[in-house]
Amino acid sequence: MVDNTHQDIDAATGTATTGHEWDGIKELNTPLPKWWLYILYATIIWAFGYWILYPAIPLPGGHTSGVLGWTSRGAVQADLADLRIQRGAMVDQLSRSTLQQISADPKLAEFARAYGRSAFGNNCAPCHGSGGQGSKGYPNLNADRWLWGGTLDQIHTTLVHGARSGDPDGHEGNMPAFGKDGLLTKEQIDAVANYVVSLSNPTTADVSAGKLVFGENCAPCHGENAKGNVDVGAPNLTTKIWLYGGDKASIVETLVNGRGGHMPAWKGRLDPETIKALTVYVHSLGGGQ
Amino acid sequence: MSLWNKHAIFEKNSIVLTVGILVVVAIGGLVEILPLFYLKSTIETVEGVRPYTPLELAGRDIYVREGCYLCHSQMIRSLRDEVERYGHYSLAAESKYDHPFQWGSKRTGPDLARVGGKYSDDWQRGHLSNPRSVVPGSIMPRYAFLAESALDYRHIRDSMSVLALEGVPYTPEMIAKADVDIKAQLSPDDPSVTDLVKRYPKAVAHASLGGDIAVTEQDALVAYLQMLGATVDFKLYDNKANLR
Numbered sequence: 001m002v003d004n005t006h007q008d009i010d011a012a013t014g015t016a017t018t019g020h021e022w023d024g025i026k027e028l029n030t031p032l033p034k035w036w037l038y039i040l041y042a043t044i045i046w047a048f049g050y051w052i053l054y055p056a057i058p059l060p061g062g063h064t065s066g067v068l069g070w071t072s073r074g075a076v077q078a079d080l081a082d083l084r085i086q087r088g089a090m091v092d093q094l095s096r097s098t099l100q101q102i103s104a105d106p107k108l109a110e111f112a113r114a115y116g117r118s119a120f121g122n123n124c125a126p127c128h129g130s131g132g133q134g135s136k137g138y139p140n141l142n143a144d145r146w147l148w149g150g151t152l153d154q155i156h157t158t159l160v161h162g163a164r165s166g167d168p169d170g171h172e173g174n175m176p177a178f179g180k181d182g183l184l185t186k187e188q189i190d191a192v193a194n195y196v197v198s199l200s201n202p203t204t205a206d207v208s209a210g211k212l213v214f215g216e217n218c219a220p221c222h223g224e225n226a227k228g229n230v231d232v233g234a235p236n237l238t239t240k241i242w243l244y245g246g247d248k249a250s251i252v253e254t255l256v257n258g259r260g261g262h263m264p265a266w267k268g269r270l271d272p273e274t275i276k277a278l279t280v281y282v283h284s285l286g287g288g289q
Numbered sequence: 290m291s292l293w294n295k296h297a298i299f300e301k302n303s304i305v306l307t308v309g310i311l312v313v314v315a316i317g318g319l320v321e322i323l324p325l326f327y328l329k330s331t332i333e334t335v336e337g338v339r340p341y342t343p344l345e346l347a348g349r350d351i352y353v354r355e356g357c358y359l360c361h362s363q364m365i366r367s368l369r370d371e372v373e374r375y376g377h378y379s380l381a382a383e384s385k386y387d388h389p390f391q392w393g394s395k396r397t398g399p400d401l402a403r404v405g406g407k408y409s410d411d412w413q414r415g416h417l418s419n420p421r422s423v424v425p426g427s428i429m430p431r432y433a434f435l436a437e438s439a440l441d442y443r444h445i446r447d448s449m450s451v452l453a454l455e456g457v458p459y460t461p462e463m464i465a466k467a468d469v470d471i472k473a474q475l476s477p478d479d480p481s482v483t484d485l486v487k488r489y490p491k492a493v494a495h496a497s498l499g500g501d502i503a504v505t506e507q508d509a510l511v512a513y514l515q516m517l518g519a520t521v522d523f524k525l526y527d528n529k530a531n532l533r
Contacts, residue, residue: 055533058324071532072367076378079369122374126424127412135423137411166493262409269376269407 091115094273099152102280109280116281119274123266124282132285136244137261144287145241149230151289156279162265163233170265173232178217179256188213193251199226199238200246333531335382337522340457341513342489343445343467344474344504348513350448351440351506352391355432362393363402363517376403377523380531386457398429403518410495413511435507436498442471442509463488475508491520 008017010028017026051057054066065071084091090111094102102108121130127138134140139147148158148171163171178184184192195210196218197203215224221234228236235243243261244254266275282288299306325331341349352358365371367378379402384390408416412423418436420427445467453459463470470488473481475497482494493515497508 058320058328060327062328062330063324073378073528074532076367076369076372077528077532080372083369083373123407126408126416130425137415138423261411264406264409 091273094276099156099276099279102276103152103283109284112277112280113284115274116277116279119270119278120281123270124278127263132282134243139243139261140241141282142286143241144289145236145239146230146287146289147228147233147235147243149289150283150287152279152283154230155282155288156275158263159275159278159282160265160267163263164260165262165265167265167267171233171263173221173234174260175234175254175258177256177258179252180258184213184217184255189252189255192218193248193255196226196237196251197246197248200240330531330533331381332385333380333382333526335380335521336525337491337520338382338385339489339491339520340386340452340459340463341516342470342474342485342492343442343449344471344509345492345513345516346448346452347440347442347445347471348506348509348511349391351435351510352513357401358391358393359395360397360429361399361401362396363390363400364392365400365402371400375400376518379518380521380526383518383521386452388452388455388457401514401517405515405517405519410511410515413514414498414507417507417510432507432510435510436500436505437502438506439502440471440504440506440509442468442504445471460488471504474512475504492516 008019008026009015010017010026013028013030015031016029018029020027051064052066053068054070055063056066057064090108093108094112094115097105097108102112120128120132124132128134128141129138132141134142144150146154148154148163157169158171161167161170164174176183179186179189191207191210192213193210194203194205195207195214198205198207198210214222214226218226221232222228222237223234226237228234240246242250244250244259266278270278299309340346363379363384365375365377365379372378379392383402384392414436416423416429417431418433419431420429446464449457449459449464449467453464466484466488469481470485473479473485474492474494476482477494477496479494485494486492493512495508495512495515497503498505
């Protein structure tokens with residue numbers, strides 16, 4: 001500390017000492033550099049300005065809101081509004097056009113695909129894969145087979161309301177658990193599984209027993225010809241495209257336990273323009289009808 | 290500069306220095322922390338936020354036990370890119386029944402504040418058991434054992450009682466029916482689900498895993514994940530009235 005009454009000036013530097021001394025070595029009390037000190041004072045003055053301009057002081061009934069009236073939540077709303085203006089005309093056009101108009105207008109369709117692709121990466125890719133290739137239980141969107149239909153309007157409905165999503169307008173329809181619920185015997189399941197395998201993998205073996213079971217139990221949804229029915233989400237069983245696997249073991253598993261994947265309803269989670277863009281993007285992936 | 294020399298009093302007396310530090314820190318606390326307890330604007334008025342169902346609460350305990358918060362935040366900040374990616378920014382009201390909150394401070398994985406309902410239950414189960422099965426580049430560890438571990442919910446009533454002490458509006462009825470509600474939330478077709486939803490509006494019953502174990506830890510965690518950020522009714526929420 002500096003003792004003003006007995007100030008000790010260091011001869012070599014002309015600076016006061018703190019009065020501490022160790023074996024003849026004295027500690028200098030060098031003042032803070034002026035530039036540093038002025039910056040410190042400036043920040044203190046800055047703080048007062050900040051208190052006046054921005055929300056700062058808590059009071060019993062609330063807090064000061066600042067002369068600028070800035071709020072972090074207001075700022076993000078403004079940013080989002082700016083973003084809308086930035087995307088501007090094209091998004092407005094998406095909002096005004098029907099899906100058919102969007103896909104017929106090359107420029108708008110290109111925008112919708114690009115816009116849709118980024119939304120797909122964040123929202124759809126976790127299930128359907130980054131390229132829409134799907135995986136077991138998650139439909140491939142590149143193939144030209146659609147559980148719930150592959151037209152623009154059908155894809156749009158699936159996106160908006162989902163499948164088995166709890167949305168009242170969502171797609172419903174389950175593959176029953178024929179084995180677990182005792183609807184078919186083990187032998188019947190084995191027979192019908194052989195028949196279903198033969199639909200996409202022709203065999204010379206006799207599958208007529210399975211065909212009979214199929215006609216009575218499966219045809220109401222999958223159709224007499226097993227070509228499926230998009231109204232109830234019953235897949236076409238005559239192709240090599242399988243959601244849960246087309247080998248006999250997988251088909252038996254499906255028959256025993258039933259199936260019914262969930263697709264969330266995206267209404268409310270994504271805005272209508274994004275859903276339209278996603279529709280056009282998914283439709284363009286290769287299998288759109 | 291004689292005023293500054295008075296500072297020597299603090300430098301020379303440790304007790305005075307201690308008291309001085311305490312006073313300065315207390316001012317910071319009074320100004321920054323205390324107002325949060327009395328300002329009406331701290332917690333927004335929203336419709337829909339409810340206490341966790343017993344199953345969700347048990348799932349939340351698994352979430353904490355496994356340290357999910359170390360890699361996942363539950364806080365969508367009021368920044369444009371976050372709102373664009375994750376949805377509406379998080380509200381204080383959404384974690385008012387969290388003790389402690391799971392806001393997190395680091396994102397190795399994505400934010401989970403609004404993950405509820407974004408993916409299907411099957412997806413969540415598959416992803417927990419092996420994240421690579423659905424997200425090829427994921428670095429998240431596998432939590433396959435959760436599907437094979439029975440959920441220990443013997444203490445769930447105690448947990449709820451303690452939370453009630455902390456201000457979570459669990460009624461004696463909710464606490465008494467905890468075991469029933471856990472089973473109900475895993476039996477979507479059971480009539481007991483109606484009672485569950487009466488006690489916990491918008492609670493969703495999930496099909497259980499259906500193995501030998503009646504209630505697995507995975508069941509609880511999935512129930513918790515599937516309700517994150519899904520309770521607030523944003524149609525009734527006034528953005529303009531809650532600017533701050």
